[in-house]
Amino acid sequence: MKVAIRDDDTCYFTAPDELARVYHDVWDRVPICLATVPFAIGYERQGIPREHWHSGEAFALDRNPALTSALQELVASRRATIALHGYTHQDFRGGYEFQAAPDPERRVADGLRYLRDTLGAAISVFVPPHNASSKRGLSAVGSAGLNILGSILSFRPSMRPWDWKTPANWWRVRRFRRATRRTKADRLVYPYVLRYADHAEFGCHSLIPGTTLQELTGHFDEAWNLGGHFCLATHYWEVDESMRMVLLRFLDYAARKNDVKFVAAEELFA
Numbered sequence: 001m002k003v004a005i006r007d008d009d010t011c012y013f014t015a016p017d018e019l020a021r022v023y024h025d026v027w028d029r030v031p032i033c034l035a036t037v038p039f040a041i042g043y044e045r046q047g048i049p050r051e052h053w054h055s056g057e058a059f060a061l062d063r064n065p066a067l068t069s070a071l072q073e074l075v076a077s078r079r080a081t082i083a084l085h086g087y088t089h090q091d092f093r094g095g096y097e098f099q100a101a102p103d104p105e106r107r108v109a110d111g112l113r114y115l116r117d118t119l120g121a122a123i124s125v126f127v128p129p130h131n132a133s134s135k136r137g138l139s140a141v142g143s144a145g146l147n148i149l150g151s152i153l154s155f156r157p158s159m160r161p162w163d164w165k166t167p168a169n170w171w172r173v174r175r176f177r178r179a180t181r182r183t184k185a186d187r188l189v190y191p192y193v194l195r196y197a198d199h200a201e202f203g204c205h206s207l208i209p210g211t212t213l214q215e216l217t218g219h220f221d222e223a224w225n226l227g228g229h230f231c232l233a234t235h236y237w238e239v240d241e242s243m244r245m246v247l248l249r250f251l252d253y254a255a256r257k258n259d260v261k262f263v264a265a266e267e268l269f270a
């Protein structure tokens, strides 16, 4: 079983110390997949200065040189990998960035080139901002050859771009729901990689304020029993000391299981 960690929202507004505070004793055990925003535009969230919540100004990552060099070092030492997390991560009137931006194809292409050039990182994974994407957004990501680490993307063929593998994947998920006695309303993170025509997808379990160790180990045990894999997703900016303890205890728990290998998130798709 492969176990990985994804952390979202590294961007111009991130101080390198914030990442170190959360992961200093984690990233030597498990590389952290940092889902990074190349040209962040502020929105209302903790950790972004209030004056940028509505300024609309785009901040290139390399305007924060301390962060840029910290990320280069983390990548070089294999403590972190970099995924593309949108382009600006801005919210539009009609939805989140990859639901409503008029030019998702350009955003993927430019964002990818910029992060590769700036950080010297090989990038093969896309994380949709707010885990949300339109059909066109999904097509743009797939055409660029990126795999998707998501949490709540729909499996329904009608919600996805046309792809000859979509119906079979939908049936797979349906069968899984039935086999695990879930109704349509029950939450589901499918524990295997789903391969589409031009990319693959894998779902993550969230670590957010209030998530308990028991919940995580319960989800983990289910995936383990089914011969699946597991990816935990969180946001460094909301990880306080008690969430950090949940993370550390979860990793200890996973490490005690047979056949568990901590990997970079990119390896989930290998």
Ligand SMILES: [Zn+2]
Pocket (backbone or CB within 6 Å): 008, 009, 085, 089, 129, 130
């Ligand atoms: Zn995000």
